Structure formats: C-alpha cells, structure tokens
Amino acid sequence: MSENKEPAPPGEGGRLFYQSEVFRVEPAGAARPRVSRAPSRASIAEPAREVPVHAECDVLVVGGGPAGTAAAVAAARLGARTLLLERHNHLGGLATGGLVIWIDRMTDWDGRPVIRGFAEEYLDRLPRGAVAGPPREAWGSRDAATAAWWALRTAAFHGTVTWSPTCDPEWMKLAAQEMVIESGAEPLFHAWGAMPVMEGGAVRGAVFESKQGRRAVLARVVVDATGDGDLFHRAGAASSEDVDERDIHHCMNTAWLFGGVDMPAFLAWRAEKPQEFAELMRRGREALGLFEKPFVSWRDDVALFMGPRLAGFSAVQVDDQTEVEIRSHRLMAQHLAFYRAHAPGFAGAFLMLSAPQLGVRHARRLVGVGAVTREGWDGRVAPDEIGVSPPLSPKFRNVSVGYGALVPERLDGLLAPGRHLSCDATSHSFLREIPQCWLTGQAAGVAAALAAEAGVEPRAVDVRAVQRALLRQGAHLSEAVVRGLEDNPKMKNFS
Secondary structure, three states: OOOOOOOOOOOOOOOEEEOOEEOOOOOOOOOOOOOOOOOOOOOOOOOOOOOOEEEEEEEEOOOHHHHHHHHHHHHHHOOOOOEEEEEOOOOOOOOOOOOOEEEEEOOOOOOOEOOOOHHHHHHOOOOOOEOOOOOOHHHHOOOOOHHHHHHHHOOOOEEEEOOOEEHHHHHHHHHHHHHHHHHEEEEEEEOEEEEEEEOOOOOEEEEEEEOOEEEEEEEEEEEEOOOOOOHHHOOEEEEEOOOOOOOOOOOOEEOEEEOOOHHHHHHHHHHOOHHHHHHHHHHHHHHHHHOOOOOOOOOOOEEEEEOOOEEOOOOOHHHHHHHHHHHHEEEEEEEHHHHHHHHOOOOOEEEEEOOOOEEEEOOOEEEOOOOOOOOHHHHHOOOOOEEOOOOOOOOOOOEEEEHHHOOOOOEEEEEEOOOOOEEHHHHHHHHHHHHHHHHHHHHHHHHHHHHHHHHHHHHHHHHHHHHHHHHOOOEEEEOHHHHHHOOOOOOOOOO
C-alpha cells in the first residue's frame, strides 16, 4: 500500500523512514477467546485422489492483482493461450479490492513517465471523473505553491509534483477485466491457486480450489502473481523473509473509505492551521492509540484511510490475518466517531466501504537469478533490464529492474513478478508498489509467452526478444538498453 516515504540519512545503509506511523500491538488473539490450538491429533491422513484437469494452456497466471493482470494481458497479446486464476470476484488486487487507490509515483523526479506500457494504457482507459491527479504539464514542477497544493493531494513529494493519481476502484476493476478479455486471455474467478503441478524440478501448472472442488490447470509456463510467493514457495524455491522492523513495508491492515465528507474543507483547514491539525492527531492517538490521517480519493466527498498499519503479524498465518481484519474493522468505526466529533469536513461522514482484501505489504521475496538491491540505486543499468522504477527521492537515480529478479534461482517453469520478486528488504519498500507490479507483471507475461512459444524454460528465454516485445507494447526502458538492442541482436540467457 502506498505511503509517503523519506530516504535515509547518510550512514543508515539505505533504510527508509516513513511519515506514516507503524503500530506494534499485542500478540494475535490476546483479547479474544479461541477454539483449541492444541488439538488431540497433530495431523490427519488425506486419501489420494484424482484431480480433474480443468484446462490446458500456454501461460497460466495465478493471481489477478496488478502483476497478474498485466502479465495475462501481455502474454495473450503475443498470441499465448493464457488463463488467469483469481480467488476474488474482480481483478486489480490491492489496487482495487485492497483500496490502494492512491497509485504511487509513475514519473521520475524530472517529471518523465518511466512506468508506462500496460500501466499507462490501463489508467488512460478510466473515464473522466474516475482519476484525480495533476495534469501532465505539471509533472515535475517545482513551483512551491503548485507543489504545496498537490502535496496535500498525495501527488507531490520533496517539493516536486509527480504523476501519482487516485482512482475509482470500481472503474479500475472493470477496465482490468475488459483489458484481459480483449487481449484474448481468459479470466477464471473464485479459483484459489493452491498448489503447483510439478514434473521433475519444473512447474507445469497449478491446482486450484473452487466450488467445483479441487481442479488442475496444465501449462507450459506458470506466472506466480499471488503476491506472497505461494506457488514458488510450495514448489520448493528459496525465498527471503527478512524485513526492517523500523519500516512499514512489512505491516498489514485493512484500508477503508468514509463517504459524506468535505475533503476540500478539511485540506484547507489542515493547510491554514497546521498546529490545529497536529493537535487533532495528538488527541486521536491519545484517544484511540492507533490513529491515522485521511487521504484524498478520486472524489471530494470520499476520504481514504490507508492505516493504521499494524506490525508484528504474518501475512501467511491465518490467525494473524484474522486478527488484523478484526482490529482494522474496529478501528474504522472508532475513527468515524472521532473524526465526526472533532475534524472539519467530517460532521456528515459515514462508513462507506472496508477493503474486501487485506492490505498485505510483504510475506516472502523470491531468491532469484538476479536481484534489485540498494547498490543499484546509483543509476547503473541492468543488461537484462525489463523496466525502470522511479527512485525514492531526488537524491537517487532511476532504478533499473533486471529480468533475473523474476526468475527463480533453481526452479524451472515459473516466473515471479510483483511484490514477491527478488530484491533486498530496502528495495522492496518501493518495488512492492502498484506501478512496479504492473511493470514486472507485463515483463513476466511477455517472457512467459516467448518461452512457451520457443519451448524453453523461462531462464533460457532470449532477453533481447523480451526487451523488444516490451518496447512494442509501450513499456519504457533505459536509453542504453534501447541503443544496445540495435548493436547486439541477442544476449546470453540464464541457462
């Protein structure tokens, strides 16, 4: 989920400081009765059974979040028979069902769009009124008044206006669905990808659970876009789970929306009377303990709450997930009462929507052939680059993302774009964001389609062919990579 970030001061090794607070709470379930967690039997025996094959395809994408949606569209547009499994009733993942409707920076600090391709087309499809953000001519502006105005609207940082729009989640769901269908990919909703189908040391499909029971999809290449690395983890691929406890990229919460607010009035009060705003925040923390400020949405009468962000919980432990949901929903009601009583513009606020999806920021990160690390923030260009991410602040150069970050170190038949890609904990703080997931998802879809067509493993795909296909699909690559494509027809693969 998006937050305003501050770079670390010198000597901190790249650690990030976040302006949003992190709240560590008591262990899960401490205040609630539970059924026994000390059962009489450690396990039960499940009899072997035949699993029906639901479908066969070239590319199977498991997870219809930002990375998975982009991967499915990119693969199908290259002619691959593509199936997209999604456990919910919509596409878009945290960008829609998670209410992460504040899309983080897609421009660099000079105002140039660097996350393009699928991402750009997707947002361009949203109708007028479904997107709120600065006009293109303002991107990169350092005019103090302009930046101050957009800073309150989550679209200016470090005195620079950025393309960081806020979008209507329902229109985003529809746009994602239609892009997938128009591409020729087939979405399959209410299908939870549960286990990889293995042949030797390679993934050749996935088993999913649904109302029809347990079924399988066979594929030449699988894209694990679960966000938590569920498939590659269960296939035995190595992963990293380290986090910086001082950061928020490991926190969880359920976001929510309040309707009936007057956000222009609230923002004007916040800008004109910052001391009163600070006092409101102090009183909120005193009253509730866990307290969050509102953000703008795509409408002036809807407020977005991206927290409070809860630390100390695991995104892959069902008891912890349950506890976070319970605490977040209680906090939603508590925030409503406090804001209605004390905050300008909130007298008529009402509970509008809690996110259908839990806001997970981190669970596992792939150990890949390559990785994006803090050392790579100096402007170096990865020879296997498949996209460029804006850096965290003007102090850093654009960050080159290499294809190796999507390729498991040893496991074949699978690619892993999205927030669980291969990177260090510090780089994960921004590579987990929605635009970066679109970026890596599109690259994974292209690579999966090319690998399936050539009959090779993803690690053996021609990276130059991936780069050329990405450029044809409107993606942005560094100038050095584009020039290199003209000089070197092929590049060594990862075999």
